[in-house]
Amino acid sequence: MKVKILFFASLSDYTGMKNIEMEVPEGITVEKLKEILTEKFPRMATAQKSIMTAVNREYADGEQKIPMDAEIAFFPPVSGG
């Protein structure tokens, strides 16, 4: 299935891109997708512990399964204000 992936702040620097569309296995978890992306973009490993994930604009943990046509975002802990 196809998913849309967005990167923000330092994660965008680590991957060199703002967004990417990817074909992933159905039922894939957030954690597994993060592993696949870290192989593709090794610099993501430097931030591994502090990568937040949002699935369809809601915070998600590693075990969460990614639904079809999801919008996934990876980013560091927020620093607005």
Place this chain on the structure above:
Amino acid sequence: MDHPTITAITNDALNLDALIAQVTLPSTGAAVVFSGIVRGVTAGGDAHETSYLEYEAYQPMAEKKLRQVAEEIRSRWPSVEGIAIVQRIGRLYPQTPTVLIVCTAAHRDTGVFEAARYGIDRLKEIVPVWKKEVSPNGEFWVEGDYIPRSGE
């Protein structure tokens, strides 16, 4: 009368007078304002100068989370009348306001100070906005230390 709630992520300069007017009701007798400002000179152990901050947002999620912060304020402080939470993004130079939180109420002793304080603290926990600090010595992304739970 309806209690106004205004939330926004914007590239435009923040207008405090206009924002206060939008959350002031006939029954309002107090408005508490918090504004974040770009600090050009930081003292102390981490002493440094800041040339500017570059703010970025995951806009649709940030707008959703701003509304969530406002709802959380309403459920904790039912006496709060109007709520405005506006985060400016883009390149912001020292002494520029970056964020405005305004909470209004009939009187000052209704929890309205705490409500505004909660607004800025919560924004800094869950609203997906980031700032890159640019100084004469280089640049780096500022990262918070709060890890939201799933669905938070």
